[in-house]
């Protein structure tokens with residue numbers, strides 16, 4: 339079954355929005371609102387196991403391939419892939435596996451490296467936690483790293499609500515997928531499409547140092563640091579995020 343998605347606007351090149359963990363495509367509503375009415379086509383997808391895409395997947399490459407199948411089904415020839423955090427892991431796999439469909443890349447609050455041993459242990463603990471206590475408990479365990487002093491209660495409650503709506507099976511599979519994903523660092527230097535890297539200065543989950551590693555390795559990439567924002571920059575600071583996205587889109591050939 340094709341991934342659940344929104345597809346607005348028209349054109350053969352689309353902006354493809356790939357959500358974070360443990361959320362779904364509804365986290366992009368501020369970007370859809372900003373882009374609807376522009377001359378851009380935008381597709382926001384629910385990765386397998388999230389939102390309205392039932393099932394489970396434990397391979398980052400399988401997620402990337404499902405996005406490529408979605409683009410083919412929607413007759414999209416090329417995409418500016420926008421991935422935040424887990425969405426960035428999938429976006430980097432997409433860049434490796436489907437370079438001919440990649441028109442541009444925005445990597446937000448993510449990292450190219452694989453999980454450390456400590457992070458892998460954290461995934462295992464969270465797989466047990468989601469089975470025992472549910473998805474909201476996994477989200478609550480993430481809070482100290484993903485939110486900073488400027489993160490508002492409204493934003494935290496909105497994202498917690500999205501997390502609580504996710505399937506424990508889908509979330510457990512995604513935790514295994516993230517634990518086992520390969521190191522994408524060696525492939526960064528081969529990325530030759532317009533690329534922007536976005537990071538919030540208060541993001542302790544995927545901190546600015548990770549964004550700088552990707553910026554140094556991806557030729558001609560642009561680094562946008564959003565002062566005072568936590569991990570979910572597109573939700574916390576939509577104006578700054580949308581500006582970075584629109585500036586990237588202005589450089590992409592259609």
Ligand code: MLT
Pocket residue numbers: 357358359360422423424425516543569
């Ligand atoms: C996310 O926001 O997608 C997660 O922080 C990714 C992760 O746990 O590595």
